[in-house]
Structure formats: C-alpha cells, structure tokens
Amino acid sequence: MSEQGVTAPKGFVAAGLAAGIKASGNKDMALVVNEGPEFTATGVFTRNRIVASPVKLSRKALASGELKAVVYNAGNANACNGAQGDADAATVVTHAAEKLGMDFGDVAACSTGIIGEPLPVAKLLAGVDGLVENLGDNGHEAAESIMTTDTVSKEAIVKGEGWSIGAMGKGVGMMAPSLATMLVCLTTDASVTAEVAHEALEKACAVTFNTLDIDGSTSTNDTVILMANGASGITPSVEDFEAAVLSACASIADQLQADAEGVTKRVRITVSGTTTDEQALNAARTLGRDNLFKCAMFGSDPNWGRVLAAVGMADADMDPDNISVYFNDHAVCLKSGGTPDAREVDLSGADIDVKVDLGTGGPGTAFVRTTDLSYAYVEINSAYST
Amino acid sequence: MSEQGVTAPKGFVAAGLAAGIKASGNKDMALVVNEGPEFTATGVFTRNRIVASPVKLSRKALASGELKAVVYNAGNANACNGAQGDADAATVVTHAAEKLGMDFGDVAACSTGIIGEPLPVAKLLAGVDGLVENLGDNGHEAAESIMTTDTVSKEAIVKGEGWSIGAMGKGVGMMAPSLATMLVCLTTDASVTAEVAHEALEKACAVTFNTLDIDGSTSTNDTVILMANGASGITPSVEDFEAAVLSACASIADQLQADAEGVTKRVRITVSGTTTDEQALNAARTLGRDNLFKCAMFGSDPNWGRVLAAVGMADADMDPDNISVYFNDHAVCLKSGGTPDAREVDLSGADIDVKVDLGTGGPGTAFVRTTDLSYAYVEINSAYST
Numbered sequence: 096m097s098e099q100g101v102t103a104p105k106g107f108v109a110a111g112l113a114a115g116i117k118a119s120g121n122k123d124m125a126l127v128v129n130e131g132p133e134f135t136a137t138g139v140f141t142r143n144r145i146v147a148s149p150v151k152l153s154r155k156a157l158a159s160g161e162l163k164a165v166v167y168n169a170g171n172a173n174a175c176n177g178a179q180g181d182a183d184a185a186t187v188v189t190h191a192a193e194k195l196g197m198d199f200g201d202v203a204a205c206s207t208g209i210i211g212e213p214l215p216v217a218k219l220l221a222g223v224d225g226l227v228e229n230l231g232d233n234g235h236e237a238a239e240s241i242m243t244t245d246t247v248s249k250e251a252i253v254k255g256e257g258w259s260i261g262a263m264g265k266g267v268g269m270m271a272p273s274l275a276t277m278l279v280c281l282t283t284d285a286s287v288t289a290e291v292a293h294e295a296l297e298k299a300c301a302v303t304f305n306t307l308d309i310d311g312s313t314s315t316n317d318t319v320i321l322m323a324n325g326a327s328g329i330t331p332s333v334e335d336f337e338a339a340v341l342s343a344c345a346s347i348a349d350q351l352q353a354d355a356e357g358v359t360k361r362v363r364i365t366v367s368g369t370t371t372d373e374q375a376l377n378a379a380r381t382l383g384r385d386n387l388f389k390c391a392m393f394g395s396d397p398n399w400g401r402v403l404a405a406v407g408m409a410d411a412d413m414d415p416d417n418i419s420v421y422f423n424d425h426a427v428c429l430k431s432g433g434t435p436d437a438r439e440v441d442l443s444g445a446d447i448d449v450k451v452d453l454g455t456g457g458p459g460t461a462f463v464r465t466t467d468l469s470y471a472y473v474e475i476n477s478a479y480s481t
Numbered sequence: 482m483s484e485q486g487v488t489a490p491k492g493f494v495a496a497g498l499a500a501g502i503k504a505s506g507n508k509d510m511a512l513v514v515n516e517g518p519e520f521t522a523t524g525v526f527t528r529n530r531i532v533a534s535p536v537k538l539s540r541k542a543l544a545s546g547e548l549k550a551v552v553y554n555a556g557n558a559n560a561c562n563g564a565q566g567d568a569d570a571a572t573v574v575t576h577a578a579e580k581l582g583m584d585f586g587d588v589a590a591c592s593t594g595i596i597g598e599p600l601p602v603a604k605l606l607a608g609v610d611g612l613v614e615n616l617g618d619n620g621h622e623a624a625e626s627i628m629t630t631d632t633v634s635k636e637a638i639v640k641g642e643g644w645s646i647g648a649m650g651k652g653v654g655m656m657a658p659s660l661a662t663m664l665v666c667l668t669t670d671a672s673v674t675a676e677v678a679h680e681a682l683e684k685a686c687a688v689t690f691n692t693l694d695i696d697g698s699t700s701t702n703d704t705v706i707l708m709a710n711g712a713s714g715i716t717p718s719v720e721d722f723e724a725a726v727l728s729a730c731a732s733i734a735d736q737l738q739a740d741a742e743g744v745t746k747r748v749r750i751t752v753s754g755t756t757t758d759e760q761a762l763n764a765a766r767t768l769g770r771d772n773l774f775k776c777a778m779f780g781s782d783p784n785w786g787r788v789l790a791a792v793g794m795a796d797a798d799m800d801p802d803n804i805s806v807y808f809n810d811h812a813v814c815l816k817s818g819g820t821p822d823a824r825e826v827d828l829s830g831a832d833i834d835v836k837v838d839l840g841t842g843g844p845g846t847a848f849v850r851t852t853d854l855s856y857a858y859v860e861i862n863s864a865y866s867t
Contacts, residue, residue, distance in 0.1 A: 145817070315793065
C-alpha cells in the first residue's frame with residue numbers, strides 16, 4: 096500500500112530495521128511510538144497459560160490504561176525462557192524507555208519466533224538504538240519488520256471524519272507454528288477513553304481474530320495493542336469508533352487468512368440451530384479442528400459424513416436426526432441423511448463455505464474461519480526448530 | 482496366528498466371506514455366534530451423538546444383558562442414512578435371526594465403511610445366508626472379514642485356568658477416517674454375570690481403547706462387544722476375569738496402534754503433576770491432538786516449545802513456571818525453560834516417549850497413545866469418498 100499503516104494517524108511515528116536476530120538478515124525489529132497528546136491504550140492477549148516474557152511485561156504496562164511505545168522483534172519469541180526471559184525483556188524495554196525519554200511502564204514489548212531460545216539481548220539493544228534514530232512515517236517498514244513466515248506485510252487504514260485508525264499485523268496459526276504468533280498493532284488519533292478503547296477492541300477481536308481457528312493451536316505470544324492519542328482533536332461517537340476498529344481488525348484478519356502458507360483452501364464455517372451462540376461456537380471449532388474434515392477439504396471431497404461425525408462430538412445441543420449440511424450453499428445432507436446429488440457439489444475453488452444446522456430450532460449461531468490440512472502444512476511444520 | 486481368536490473359547494462359532502459390499506471383492510461380512518449355554522453380553526459404544534443405525538440396534542439388543550450373535554459388515558457404515566438406515570439394519574438382523582432360529586433381540590450388528598451411502602441390503606441378506614452355512618471354527622476368517630484399510634487382521638487369545646477369552650478387532654482413527662471405526666468382539670467361555678462382564682469391559686476399555694487418541698475424531702460406529710457363555714463351566718474370580726479382559730483389550734489396542742497407515746511414529750504421552758487424573762487426561766489429549774506437536778514428531782524434531790504451548794491451552798491445573806518435559810527420558814525442559822542439550826535428544830526411532838510434569842505437585846496422572854502427522858495421513862484422508 097502507498098500509505099503507511101500505523102503511522103497514518105496523526106502523532107504516531109515508527110521504524111523498522113534488521114538487528115541480526117533472523118539468520119536470513121531480514122528486518123526483525125520495529126518500534127511504534129505515540130507522540131501524544133493522549134496516551135490511551137488497551138490490549139488483548141493470548142488465552143494460553145504459558146505466556147511469553149514480553150506478554151507478562153506488556154500486560155503490566157497496559158494495566159494503567161496508558162502506553163507510549165511498543166518494541167517489536169521477530170525471530171525469537173522469548174517464551175519459556177524462565178526468569179532470564181523476564182529479565183531480558185525488561186532490559187530491552189528499560190533501554191528503549193531511556194532512549195525515548197519515557198518511564199519503564201510506558202513501553203510494551205511483543206516478540207515472535209522460536210520458543211525456548213535465549214533472547215540475543217545485545218542485538219536487541221543495538222537495534223533499539225537504530226530504531227530510535229530512525230523514527231518517522233515508517234509504518235510500512237515497521238510492518239515488514241515483524242514478519243516471520245508471512246509472505247506479505249499486513250496493514251490497514253480506516254478513515255473517520257477528521258480522524259483515522261492505522262494497523263499492522265503478522266502471522267497466524269497455520270503458517271509456521273512456533274512462529275505462529277499473531278501480533279497486531281492499532282493506532283488512532285481519535286480521542287477516546289481507555290474504557291471505550293478496550294470495549295471496541297474486545298468486540299472487534301471477538302468477531303475477527305478470535306474466529307480465525309486454523310489448527311487449534313494458540314501461541315504463547317499473541318498480542319493485539321490499540322493506542323489512541325487524540326491528536327485529531329476529535330472524539331468520535333462510540334458507534335463510529337467501534338465500527339472503525341472492527342473494520343481495521345477485519346482487514347488485518349482477512350490478510351492473515353489470505354497469506355496462509357501451506358494452505359490451499361480457505362474454509363468458512365457457520366453453525367446454527369443450537370441453543371446458544373457458545374454451543375454453536377463449540378461445534379464450529381470442533382469441526383474446524385477436525386483433521387479428517389480438513390483433509391477432505393484439501394481433496395475437494397464433499398465427504399459430508401465427516402462433518403456429522405465431527406459435530407456429533409461437540410458440546411452443543413443438537414437433534415441427531417435433523418442435521419443439515421450445505422457446501423457452497425448446495426444441500427449435501429438434510430435430516431442427517433445425504434441428498435441424492437450430494438457428491439456433485441463443486442469444491443474445487445479456493446474458498447469453501449460450510450453451513451451446518453444442528454436441527455434443534457434454537458437461536459444459537461457462530462462463525463469461524465479455518466483452512467484445509469495439506470501436504471505443505473505438514474512439510475512446513477515438521478522441520479522447524481532444527 | 483495359528484489359533485482362532487473369537488472361536489478359541491468353547492461354544493463360539495464364526496464365519497467370514499465376501500458379500501460384494503467392497504469394490505475390491507475382499508471379504509466384507511462376518512458372523513459370530515454364541516452357542517451357549519449362557520448368553521451373557523455387554524457392550525461399549527461410541528461417545529459420538531451421531532450414531533450409526535447398527536449402533537442404535539445393538540444398544541437395544543444389549544439392554545437385556547444377553548446376546549446370541551453379532552453380524553458384521555465392512556465397506557458401508559450405515560451411518561447418517563436416516564430412518565431407511567435403521568430399517569435396513571433391522572432387515573439384515575431379522576434375516577439373520579430367522580436363519581439362526583433366534584429372536585430379533587438376540588442379534589446385534591456392527592458396520593464399518595463409508596458414511597451416508599445406502600446399505601446394499603440385498604447383498605447383505607445373501608451374505609447372511611452364506612455365513613450361516615459356513616459357521617465353524619473360523620475366528621481368523623471373521624477377523625479378516627471386518628478389515629477396512631487395516632493391513633493385518635487383529636486377534637487375541639487370553640487363557641485362564643480351564644477357560645479363555647478370544648478377541649478380534651479392526652481399525653483405528655488415524656487410518657482412514659470414515660473407515661476409521663473401531664470394532665472389537667470379545668468372546669469367553671467363562672461363566673460371569675452381566676454386571677461382572679460390564680464392569681470388566683468398562684475398566685479395560687478405559688485404559689486401552691480409550692487411551693488411543695489418534696486425531697481426536699470419534700467414529701459414529703465404534704463398538705466393543707463381549708459375549709460370555711459359561712461353556713467352560715468355570716466362574717473365575719472377578720480379579721482374574723478383569724485381568725484377562727484387560728489383557729485381551731490391551732493386545733488388540735497394541736495391534737491397532739501398530740497397524741496405523743500413514744503413521745511413522747508411535748507416541749506415548751504421560752502427563753503428571755496436576756490435581757486430578759481427569760485434568761491430566763485433558764492435558765494429554767490436548768497435546769496428543771495438537772497438529773504442530775504431531776508434525777514435530779513426524780520430523781523427529783525435539784521442539785519442546787510446542788509441548789508447552791499445547792498443554793498451556795488444556796483445562797488442567799499447572800504451574801506455568803514449573804513445567805518439565807522429557808523426550809525418551811531425556812530432560813528437554815525444566816522449570817518451563819529449555820535444557821542446554823535439549824536439541825541433542827534422538828527422536829529418529831519409530832517410538833517416542835513424552836513425559837510432561839505440570840509442576841503443581843498434585844497427584845493427577847494420565848497416559849494416552851497417539852501418532853505423528855505425516856504426508857501419508859493427509860494423502861490417505863484427502864481423497865476418500867470420491
């Protein structure tokens with residue numbers, strides 16, 4: 096894109112560079128700085144109980160509802176490194192805060208890369224020096240610098256009336272496991288309270304990033320941070336702000352799914368006809384994680400029996416004799432039995448839409464996105480750390 | 482094996498033949514008959530809520546605690562065929578009961594094969610005729626006739642003092658999805674009550690078949706049936722009987738895991754250090770189903786970070802800073818951090834032992850068996866129904 100993502104809103108500067116963390120020599124560190132006047136911030140973190148050191152640090156930093164900068168590195172997750180990992184993350188953030196003239200608690204950190212390797216602290220400290228020197232309208236460079244196995248950088252800009260939201264993101268579960276961390280940074284020059292920011296981010300994540308369920312694996316490092324500085328002087332309505340945050344998150348989520356290495360099919364699953372939305376989500380996730388179903392999608396095989404076998408194990412109310420399944424809006428199973436032309440549906444395209452009605456007549460619905468299970472997925476994920 | 486499995490105990494006869502259900506022309510129907518004098522029987526069925534027609538029928542037949550015969554077919558699961566499927570299963574069983582001079586409720590049915598294809602009833606009825614004519618000491622032929630993608634038949638014999646248990650089994654999750662059904666038949670000439678039989682079978686299944694967790698998928702047709710006829714005139718102690726049932730189930734479970742198509746590694750996972758056994762099982766299953774972990778096993782890659790990332794998502798008490806991981810008894814992660822020689826452990830063999838201690842000091846432990854995720858798994862499972 097011609098416009099810069101996270102530096103599109105007023106009052107945000109960024110930088111990206113190669114600090115030597117990646118063996119490839121590619122860019123691997125980024126810095127995003129909020130120049131104010133306000134420093135409102137909120138974050139959403141991984142649900143995994145094994146969390147990386149930068150996640151612990153950033154949670155604490157965001158507890159105040161304010162933040163001035165985020166330091167990113169790619170190539171090393173700084174996860175499962177024990178007390179040393181916590182100390183290393185703090186050392187990098189302390190150095191960044193000093194260089195930026197900020198307090199320790201003003202700076203968050205996000206890391207992505209291999210788990211369990213010591214952070215190369217000296218490289219990161221030198222990287223911070225270079226980043227601080229190069230701060231400017233470099234949103235695109237920052238987005239490139241947080242990539243791991245991503246093939247393209249991901250950015251988004253959403254414009255309000257006199258204000259805007261910028262965003263960058265990287266990664267997603269199916270691409271390369273321990274590198275699979277999803278990191279997203281959202282910036283806005285709107286003036287909003289921490290409560291409004293947090294509510295908007297939670298709502299947007301719930302229907303965008305949280306519906307991306309590629310392999311059931313959840314990174315130790317997943318982090319989405321939103322910073323708002325009010326530099327536009329405008330306080331949008333809560334509705335407008337929430338819509339813009341949602342739009343930015345949706346764009347990044349689409350880009351993440353579209354850049355899935357090892358994936359040949361993008362699968363959208365909608366479940367309805369159960370008692371609650373939560374039950375529908377259970378069923379949709381169970382189906383989206385079922386390897387037999389995912390292999391069938393890879394083979395463009397309308398094997399709807401696997402859909403029933405998968406949802407039958409889900410924690411959701413259902414009428415086992417009244418389940419319907421549609422592939423690309425073609426009915427392949429009605430009242431839990433196959434339709435005469437079920438095998439004739441064409442699943443050869445890259446996008447497959449799957450709708451499942453669990454048959455109780457209840458109002459619960461849910462939507463998740465997943466992918467197929469391909470040879471390339473196995474190839475990419477079978478020889479990573481060594 | 483030279484000895485016949487299900488016909489090894491006194492008073493059981495069996496037959497197997499090709500009825501034309503499989504396109505290959507291989508044997509695809511079997512019949513196991515209990516000649517008495519007692520007809521004690523019990524069963525354990527799939528936990529899936531989408532159940533095949535023969536499962537519904539067999540559950541009803543076993544409600545009385547007695548059974549005289551089981552009709553098996555391979556190549557068609559008779560699942561998700563609606564009311565027609567139920568009627569077709571009943572038609573086959575009605576015919577078998579007539580030919581055998583039994584009542585309808587004396588005969589159970591087990592099917593394995595593709596889901597959602599109408600049962601070729603005429604072929605099965607003719608098959609029943611042939612089976613009844615050929616009943617005899619044909620346990621091995623029966624075991625061959627229930628195979629789908631199994632490469633070898635599975636049988637077991639356990640001898641008590643003057644009594645014995647015979648067994649046959651087929652299938653397992655990783656082999657070929659909709660064909661993945663696990664069917665097991667156990668016969669014994671011991672004289673036991675339905676309660677003793679059921680308790681013994683439940684206990685044995687819990688630590689054998691239920692610890693086989695290959696891809697998290699559960700068939701619509703899984704059935705384990707135990708028939709006891711007292712023909713030996715001996716009533717073993719409950720302890721001896723339970724030990725023998727466990728031994729027979731363990732043997733079949735080992736054979737199922739060993740015959741896993743598309744699998745290059747057999748992985749044994751033990752989880753300890755959490756509050757309850759159930760929590761430990763949650764963690765072991767979560768790890769055993771994690772595709773990133775399974776791909777690492779395929780690549781002989783000691784990427785222990787994936788173990789922590791996986792168990793961190795499990796519903797189990799843990800100390801996130803005190804988790805230990807051992808590959809083949811080599812410590813690769815202690816106190817949630819990597820050991821200096823973690824990458825040096827040799828995982829090139831076909832068997833990999835993984836031990837995870839969740840670090841709470843609690844007494845909960847669990848064990849599951851799984852496999853790697855290989856190219857062949859994807860190949861076998863991506864083009865099945867068409």
